[in-house]
Amino acid sequence: MTEPHEPEHRTRRLPATGPVEAAGEGEASAAKGDVLELDRSASSAAYDPVPAHREGGGRAGRFWSARRVPATLLALVVLGGSGLLLYDVAAVRAGRPAMQWRRTLADELARRPLENAWLLAAAALAVAIGLWLLVLAATPGLRALLPMRRDRPGVRAALDRSAAALVLRDRAVEVSGVQSVRVRMGRGRAVVRAVSHFRELDDVRADLDTVLGTGIRELGLARPPSLSVHVRRPAKKR
Template sequence: MSLEASPEAPAGASSAETPAGVLDDWGDGAKVRRAWATRGLPAGLVALLAVGLAGTALYIGATAKIDRAPRWSRDLLERAQTHVWRDDWTIAAGLIAAVLGLWLIVLAVTPGRRNLLRLRSPGDAMTVYMTRRTAASFLRHTALASSGVLDARVRMGRRKAVLRVDYHFRDPDELHDELLERLEERAMALTLARVPRVDLRLQPVSGR
């Protein structure tokens, strides 16, 4: 679980000033914003690349103006002007650049930090998160507390928690109803901003 200062609303702001879709909710399906990552490494790499390319271009342009360009820069300019950009290396470099550019765009428009689930906020200036692993652990221990349950595996998502439960010596319908009720109560007690829907799947250990 983590605490972060929320950039979405200043301290002392009223609920009427909070943007639509950002209000904390107990699970009625309202939109809940995810935690955004800082993206420090990609941003640093892009900045270094941009500075390197801009510095090289500025150096070549400045030296060419005073007729003191080094031989390698003259060769580079000549090759850029006369080369036919159709060979395999050029195509491969273009594809790599396109993939990297698409990757950077995806990083820019997605929040990242998929392992965090937002909790109901205790205040306008604070945002609280729980890890998916922690939430899954709560649900798993709830399932294991029921008689007849041997093991439980949980895949925790933002909207749905899928539980696969191994059991024996229990009526499946009775166990399903009992477990589903307990798991839904536990999911509600987690105080997540969006209460996940519980998808319960039972598997008898005998294989019948």
């Protein structure tokens, strides 16, 4: 899980549109530079995710995908190849000649050297398929599901990442000054990008940090993600 970082503020300063009162001719430029408007604000530290812990209901692990399609395809390929080879071996034992495909394959393998391009390509393909099957067998899958805390024995639940992002977006649009929000919900980090058309950007970001931090805690996730909030002004129309 991505750990929260120290507060980071990235600002781009633009001159204010209102009048500026100067103390004197020598201080006019300094006064204009002091009256500025923040155009962007970002933070990733106001929300501290609750560390994962063991609940009374047991460990809340990830959900494993059944992967029925890869398993079915592999079973059909293995079944077809084994049946065909077994039939050919039985036919040879019964005194019949081997199938043409097996004789051709044996002749090609006997004539071609090991550094042949076709042999290397076939070997690389077999290795890639084997690694892919091993990865499927060793990883849970279902990355779109976020496990929730297990408060009761025998009960497991998960929240879809798109649903979690929708909940956070609905929370964010209720903050005063927020015009639009985009939420990208990952397994270890929630990135929120908001557009604010009024209020100070730092104030809007602080409110978003508070509201979204509470929203993430109320989702009841076993491993709450870290939070990164970015607030900017809307693009100027040309």
